[in-house]
Amino acid sequence: MALPNEERVMGQRTPENVAARLERLILDGVFRPGQLLPSERRLCERLKVSRASLREGLRILRSKQIIETRQGHGSTVASLLPMHQQSPLMHLFNDHPRTLFDLLEVRALLEGESAFLAAKRGTSMDRVLITRRYREMADYAEHSESIDVERLARLDHAFHLAVSQASHNPVLVHTLQSLTDLLLSSVFASVKHLYHRSGPREMINRQHARLHDAVVAGEAEQARHVALEHLTSITELLRELEAESERLERSAMRMEPW
Amino acid sequence: MALPNEERVMGQRTPENVAARLERLILDGVFRPGQLLPSERRLCERLKVSRASLREGLRILRSKQIIETRQGHGSTVASLLPMHQQSPLMHLFNDHPRTLFDLLEVRALLEGESAFLAAKRGTSMDRVLITRRYREMADYAEHSESIDVERLARLDHAFHLAVSQASHNPVLVHTLQSLTDLLLSSVFASVKHLYHRSGPREMINRQHARLHDAVVAGEAEQARHVALEHLTSITELLRELEAESERLERSAMRMEPW
DNA sequence: GACTAATTACTGGTCTGACCATTGCACCAC
DNA sequence: GTGGTGCAATGGTCAGACCAGTAATTAGTC
Numbered sequence: 001m002a003l004p005n006e007e008r009v010m011g012q013r014t015p016e017n018v019a020a021r022l023e024r025l026i027l028d029g030v031f032r033p034g035q036l037l038p039s040e041r042r043l044c045e046r047l048k049v050s051r052a053s054l055r056e057g058l059r060i061l062r063s064k065q066i067i068e069t070r071q072g073h074g075s076t077v078a079s080l081l082p083m084h085q086q087s088p089l090m091h092l093f094n095d096h097p098r099t100l101f102d103l104l105e106v107r108a109l110l111e112g113e114s115a116f117l118a119a120k121r122g123t124s125m126d127r128v129l130i131t132r133r134y135r136e137m138a139d140y141a142e143h144s145e146s147i148d149v150e151r152l153a154r155l156d157h158a159f160h161l162a163v164s165q166a167s168h169n170p171v172l173v174h175t176l177q178s179l180t181d182l183l184l185s186s187v188f189a190s191v192k193h194l195y196h197r198s199g200p201r202e203m204i205n206r207q208h209a210r211l212h213d214a215v216v217a218g219e220a221e222q223a224r225h226v227a228l229e230h231l232t233s234i235t236e237l238l239r240e241l242e243a244e245s246e247r248l249e250r251s252a253m254r255m256e257p258w
Numbered sequence: 259m260a261l262p263n264e265e266r267v268m269g270q271r272t273p274e275n276v277a278a279r280l281e282r283l284i285l286d287g288v289f290r291p292g293q294l295l296p297s298e299r300r301l302c303e304r305l306k307v308s309r310a311s312l313r314e315g316l317r318i319l320r321s322k323q324i325i326e327t328r329q330g331h332g333s334t335v336a337s338l339l340p341m342h343q344q345s346p347l348m349h350l351f352n353d354h355p356r357t358l359f360d361l362l363e364v365r366a367l368l369e370g371e372s373a374f375l376a377a378k379r380g381t382s383m384d385r386v387l388i389t390r391r392y393r394e395m396a397d398y399a400e401h402s403e404s405i406d407v408e409r410l411a412r413l414d415h416a417f418h419l420a421v422s423q424a425s426h427n428p429v430l431v432h433t434l435q436s437l438t439d440l441l442l443s444s445v446f447a448s449v450k451h452l453y454h455r456s457g458p459r460e461m462i463n464r465q466h467a468r469l470h471d472a473v474v475a476g477e478a479e480q481a482r483h484v485a486l487e488h489l490t491s492i493t494e495l496l497r498e499l500e501a502e503s504e505r506l507e508r509s510a511m512r513m514e515p516w
Numbered sequence: 517g518a519c520t521a522a523t524t525a526c527t528g529g530t531c532t533g534a535c536c537a538t539t540g541c542a543c544c545a546c
Numbered sequence: 547g548t549g550g551t552g553c554a555a556t557g558g559t560c561a562g563a564c565c566a567g568t569a570a571t572t573a574g575t576c
Binding site: 273328 | 558559560562566567568
C-alpha cells in the first residue's frame, strides 16, 4: 500500500497515466510539435514504467494522432495538436475571425425557419414547454439583481432549443445545435459581454418576448420575422463589440510597440 | 524470409493486423455485440501472436470504442458498433427513415439561401466557374447515350457546390456539404434511380438551366425560388419512389409471409 | 436449509529481459 | 566525391513470470 514518495506523485503506472503525463508534457511545451521524443528505453526510466506499459501509452497517443512513430527512427510530436482538431470548421475560425458573421448569417436563416415551423407545427404540449422555458429565462433576467451570466446563457439556449424542437424537424434541431455550440465555443466571452450590459440585455429580452408570443400564437410569418430581427440585432451588437476591442488593441499597440 | 504457410495467410503479427482481424471477426458476426471475447491468453494462441502484441491490438479496438475491457472479467464487444457512429445524425436515419424528408427540408432552405447569395454576391469569376460546371453537367447529360449515373451525380454535385461557393459564406458551404454527404450516404441508391428515368432527369435538367441562368444574371430572388422549386421536385420524386417501393414490399410480404 | 466467509481458478494488468527488423550515420575502399 | 559496409541506435515482437481484480465454488456457521 505504501509507495515511495516519488512514485506517488508520479501517479499510477498505467498506460492511461503514461499517455496523460506525456500529453501534459507536450501541452506544457517540454516536447514541441515536430520534435523527436526520447527513445522508448529512456522514457521508461524517466516515467518509471516497463516498456510494455509505455508502449501501450504511446499507442494511446498515436490513436489520438498526437504522436507519429517510425521504426528505427523514433516518435515525433505531430505538428497538428488536437486543440485544432475539434471540428472541421474550427480551422476557419482560427484563420479568419470574420467567419463568425458568416456563421451568424446561416444561423439566422435556420433560426428563422425553426421559429416559422414551430409556430406552424407546434403542438399544445410544445407551446406549454416553450412558455415554461421562456418564463424561467424571463423571471431570472428580471428578478435577479446579481446575474450569473453563464446561467442566463443556459436558460437562453434552453428557450431557443425548445422553439427549434417544436419545429419537429430533428435535422434542423441538430444542425442548429451544432452551429450554436460552435458559436459559443469560439465567442462565449463576447456573448457574456452582451449579457453584462443592461441596454443590449433589455433589447434581447423584448425580442424573446415577441418571439415567444408569435410562436405560441401560431403566427408563423411573424415568428420568422422576429427571429431574424433577433439574430440581426445580436450580429450588430457583436460587430460593435469587435470594433470596440479593435480600437482598444490599436491603442495598446501604440503604447507597447513590437 | 520464408514463413510457414499458415502464418502467411494469417498476415503479419503486428498489433494493427491483430486489431483488423478481430474487427473482421466482429463484423462477420463471429463475435456479436455484448458478447464476451475469449481471454487474452486464448486469443494469443488462436491469432499466433504474443500477449504484448495482442494487448496493443486490443488497445486499438478499445480506442475505437469497439470493445470494452474490465480487469478480472474480460473484453466485451461494444453494443454500438462503429457503423452507427459515423455521424450523430446517422442514428436518426437508422431509427426513423422519415428523417430523410426533414433533411431535404433543411437542405432546401440552405440551398435556396446559397442560390440567393450567389446571385447577389457572386463575382464574375464565380459566374464563369458556375457556367463551366453547368456546361460540363449539361453536355454530359445531353450528349451521352449510355449515362454513367455516378459520374452524372458527381457533375451535379460539383455544379451545386460551385453555386454555394459563390455565396462567399464558408459556413454555409460547409453545412450544406455535410448535409449533402449525409443524404448521399443514406439514399444514394434512390438518387441513382432518379437519374435512370428520363422523365425526372429532364425535369431536373430544366431546373438546373433555370437556376444557372438566374444566378449568373444576378436575379437573387428568382434564384432562390428556382432552387426551392428544384428541391421540392426532388422531394416529391423521392416520395413517389418511397411509396412505390412500399407497394412492392407489401406485395412481396403477401407472397412470402413470416 | 439459508446465509456468510474463505478458497480457488479464472480474468486482465504489469514487469523483465531477450531477440528481431529497420534506420541512419560513420567509416572506409575505390 | 562516391558508393558500399558495419555498427549502434531505434522501434517491434516475444516468452514467461508475477500482481490484481472477479466470480463461482466451497466450507463454515447459524
